[in-house]
Every structure is written in structure tokens, then in C-alpha cells.
Amino acid sequence: MALVEALIFSSKKKLPHQVIKEITSFSDEKLERIIIYLDKKYQSLEFGIQLKEYNNSYLFQTKKGFAAEIEQLFDITKVSSLSTASMETLAIIAYRQPVTRSEIEEIRGVSVERTLSTLSKYELIEEVGRKETIGNPIIYGTTDQFLEYLDIEDLNDLPEIEKVEKLFAEEIEEAAKKAAAEDKKEDEEEIE
Missing domain, CATH: 1.10.10.10 (Winged helix-like DNA-binding domain superfamily/Winged helix DNA-binding domain)
Structure with missing residues (x-):
């Protein structure tokens, strides 16, 4: 377990499941149990980091609750x-x-x-x-x-595209009105 944790921690980028498996020679089942354990372990409030999975690759990240303080530490351009x-x-x-x-x-x-x-x-x-x-x-x-x-x-x-459209319906309508007004203004300028 400590080896898997160390490998993920040491990797600068997401570490694919297959790479961990090749290095450790663990079975898929054993590796999956370790990943589940590490995920639960780092979900605890006592830790400032969490284990994230992206397309069957793993990465340790700081928890979002500390973003403001971390940004102060590292002048991060987001x-x-x-x-x-x-x-x-x-x-x-x-x-x-x-x-x-x-x-x-x-x-x-x-x-x-x-x-x-x-x-x-x-x-x-x-x-x-x-x-x-x-x-x-x-x-x-x-x-x-x-x-x-x-x-x-x-x-x-x-999110489903329909939900996004509903969420931003007012903004979409406002942008459409603004674009129409700009088009009308350009047409009027061309006539003059």
C-alpha cells in the first residue's frame, strides 16, 4: 500500500493504473482495493490532500477548501x-x-x-x-x-446540455439581443 501511495505522490502527472500495476506487479483486484483504501483515507478531514481519479489514472491534489491560501503561497495564474x-x-x-x-x-x-x-x-x-x-x-x-x-x-x-441551456437562458437571450443590436447599428452605419 505504501508503495502505491509513494508512486502516486512522486508522479508529477496523473499516474495510469497500468503503470502502477507494472511497477508493483499487483493484481487488478489488489490494486483496486489499495486505491479505494487510499481514497477513503484522504477523504478524512485531517488531510489537506485528496486522491483524484481521471480516466483510470491517479493524482494527489490539495483539497479545494485550501485554494485561497495555496494561491497566496504560489502566485498561481489560473x-x-x-x-x-x-x-x-x-x-x-x-x-x-x-x-x-x-x-x-x-x-x-x-x-x-x-x-x-x-x-x-x-x-x-x-x-x-x-x-x-x-x-x-x-x-x-x-x-x-x-x-x-x-x-x-x-x-x-x-451536466446535460439542456440543463446548461436553462441555467444560462437569460445570458444567451441577452447576448443574442446585444448581437442583434450591434448588427442593426452596423447596417445603419452602412446606409449612411
Whole structure:
């Protein structure tokens, strides 16, 4: 058990189940029991860290309740500084993946090249292949870093799109009105 704990703690990135199994020679059943034990152990209030699982890989993280103090310690630049355009693009990719740049641009109505670059820089998205069509465009999907960012274990934990639409219905309507007003203003300026 201590070996598994040490391996996960020492790893700078998520440590895949298979790698732990290869190093320790533990059976899947034994390794699963150890992971369950460690997860329960670190859920205790006496610990400031927790064991997180992302796509059958493991990582120790500090508990969210200590985020403010940790940020003071490390002048952390958070990905939460993403622009609205980046968040919209990320949402499209998360719910429609795998998706091409042109498919994203069709939904958003604007170029997303710089936005995709930013999301790639933060390792929230990645190229997952090429679409079998004319030009073989790159297709994008989310990464494990995206799952960590949202603190979910897999894409099935994303809220249903209908719930998201209801939650942001007022904001969507307001944005649509604003866009229509801007279009009208541009049309009036062209007439003059």
C-alpha cells in the first residue's frame, strides 16, 4: 500500500493504473482495493490532500477548501482567466467532440484559430485525429487536464446540455439581443 501511495505522490502527472500495476506487479483486484483504501483515507478531514481519479489514472491534489491560501503561497495564474470566447469554444468542444475548427466556427460565427491555440496552450484541448473528408481537417477533443479543471472524472459527469441551456437562458437571450443590436447599428452605419 505504501508503495502505491509513494508512486502516486512522486508522479508529477496523473499516474495510469497500468503503470502502477507494472511497477508493483499487483493484481487488478489488489490494486483496486489499495486505491479505494487510499481514497477513503484522504477523504478524512485531517488531510489537506485528496486522491483524484481521471480516466483510470491517479493524482494527489490539495483539497479545494485550501485554494485561497495555496494561491497566496504560489502566485498561481489560473486557467479561470479564460475569455468568454475561450469558454464558449471549450464548451462546444466538450459537448460536440470530436469536432473540427470549421464546425466550431460555424456554431460560434467567428474565427476560432487563436482561441484554439490558447486552449491548446493550457492543455485543455488536443488534436485527436483528422476527419475523413476533403482536406482532412484536424479534429479536436478535450484532455484529462480539462477534466481536472472542471473537477470531474470523465465526460459523462458533464451536466446535460439542456440543463446548461436553462441555467444560462437569460445570458444567451441577452447576448443574442446585444448581437442583434450591434448588427442593426452596423447596417445603419452602412446606409449612411
